[in-house]
Amino acid sequence: xxxxxxxxxxxxxxxxxxxxxxxxxxxxxxxxxxxxxxxxxxxxxxxxxxxxxxxxxxxxxxxxxxxxxxxxxxxxxxxxxxxxxxxxxxxxxxxxxxxxxxxxxxxxxxxxxxxxxxxxxxxxxxxxxxxxxxxxxxxxxxxxxxxxxxxxxxxxxxxxxxxxxxxxxxxxxxxxxxxxxxxxxxxxxxxxxxxxxxxxxxxxxxxxxxxxxxxxxxxxxxxxxxxxxxxxxxxxxxxxxxxxxxxxxxxxxxxxxxxxxxxxxxxxxxxxxxxxxxxxxxxxxxxxxxxxxxxxxxxxxxxxxxxxxxxxxxxxxxxxxxxxxxxxxxxxxxxxxxxxxxxxxxxxxx
Numbered sequence: 001x002x003x004x005x006x007x008x009x010x011x012x013x014x015x016x017x018x019x020x021x022x023x024x025x026x027x028x029x030x031x032x033x034x035x036x037x038x039x040x041x042x043x044x045x046x047x048x049x050x051x052x053x054x055x056x057x058x059x060x061x062x063x064x065x066x067x068x069x070x071x072x073x074x075x076x077x078x079x080x081x082x083x084x085x086x087x088x089x090x091x092x093x094x095x096x097x098x099x100x101x102x103x104x105x106x107x108x109x110x111x112x113x114x115x116x117x118x119x120x121x122x123x124x125x126x127x128x129x130x131x132x133x134x135x136x137x138x139x140x141x142x143x144x145x146x147x148x149x150x151x152x153x154x155x156x157x158x159x160x161x162x163x164x165x166x167x168x169x170x171x172x173x174x175x176x177x178x179x180x181x182x183x184x185x186x187x188x189x190x191x192x193x194x195x196x197x198x199x200x201x202x203x204x205x206x207x208x209x210x211x212x213x214x215x216x217x218x219x220x221x222x223x224x225x226x227x228x229x230x231x232x233x234x235x236x237x238x239x240x241x242x243x244x245x246x247x248x249x250x251x252x253x254x255x256x257x258x259x260x261x262x263x264x265x266x267x268x269x270x271x272x273x274x275x276x277x278x279x280x281x282x283x284x285x286x287x288x289x290x291x292x293x294x295x296x297x298x299x300x301x302x303x304x305x306x307x308x309x310x311x312x313x314x315x316x317x318x319x320x321x322x323x324x325x326x327x328x329x330x331x332x333x334x335x336x337x338x339x340x341x342x343x344x345x346x347x348x349x350x
Contacts, residue, residue: 002061004106005113006054014054022051032274034264039240043232047240049258056230059117060223062110063124066095067221070125070211073134089163091139091147093121117230122146124226126214130207132166142166143198151198152191158183170202263293 006014015037022040023031035049042048070092072078081104082088085096095108114120127142129135135142138149138156149156156162160178169176175196183192212219215229241261245254259265268281268291283291285302297303 001058002064003103005062005110006058011054011058018051018054032266034259034266035262038235039262041231042235042240043228044245045232046235047242048235049255050245052227052231053234055113056117056227056234057223059110059113059230060226062107063114063226064221064223065107067125067211067213089136091136092125092127092141114230118233119229124214124229125221126212128210128212128219129166129202130205130209132168132170132202132204132209134209135166137164137166137169138162143202148195148198152195154186154188155183155191155195158186158188166202167204170199170204172204175199260293260297265293265296267291267293267296 023033040049041051041053044050096105122141158179213221215225268278272278281290286300289295
């Protein structure tokens, strides 16, 4: 998982094992999967459970090797990889030779999965320039998250040394340019002035250039951060009721609230909808309504009595409970809005 890209069949098998474990299934006996697996693996920011996908984990583990290659350049293994694939004086996104097969080429091939997740290396990493000696002026992503050769292609074509470093061109006494022909004579004075303005903010300092991860506050790469970002990009189309994942509330209570907010708990109507033989869909406690999620947790008279006792035990004013019930009754039934009341009940009674 941390070196090789797992085949789709292996990923599917592992995900199947996780699904069975989550819903309590055993070998030869399946149980109801109340929520689709896409919603379970979706990040909490999208309204999911935040379990995360194994595919995103696989990519995150492999990309860590690229991070280590850049940050552990003095390590023996890093020098061997750099020598075999001729990575010296190459852009940061040049990862391997196409003609050389092996483990490192498999690691470099993960870039396709990153692009498939609507990401680029520029979205994950950034080069922080200090001395500028190990940063390529034109080909590295070090200024405003864009390569200078892409922003100024006409000037790049006139550059005499296309692999020059930042320190080689930007000096404390001024910029040192070497052109095949003068840009001013080629009608590129506007672009040349813009280039000088862009790099004017760069101040050469003492110290080594350092790679930073844009996904974490401290700039250090973590597998969890990339995994979360990939899952977030992959589940943007999923819109689910949001709940507040408060740490002081037991996780079992939060997971139950998350399921209830989607109507995915074993109520009589939900079981009947899934083909189960139910004698009656009426509530067995109050015999006054259809046993759906909203009725079980909010509308049922017996549930209301239990709720009042819990509120009384917790020292919560009765007016708060009455206000929430009034809000529920004002909402049109059959939509997600009433279930938002569940959040308030859970947080008030914890």
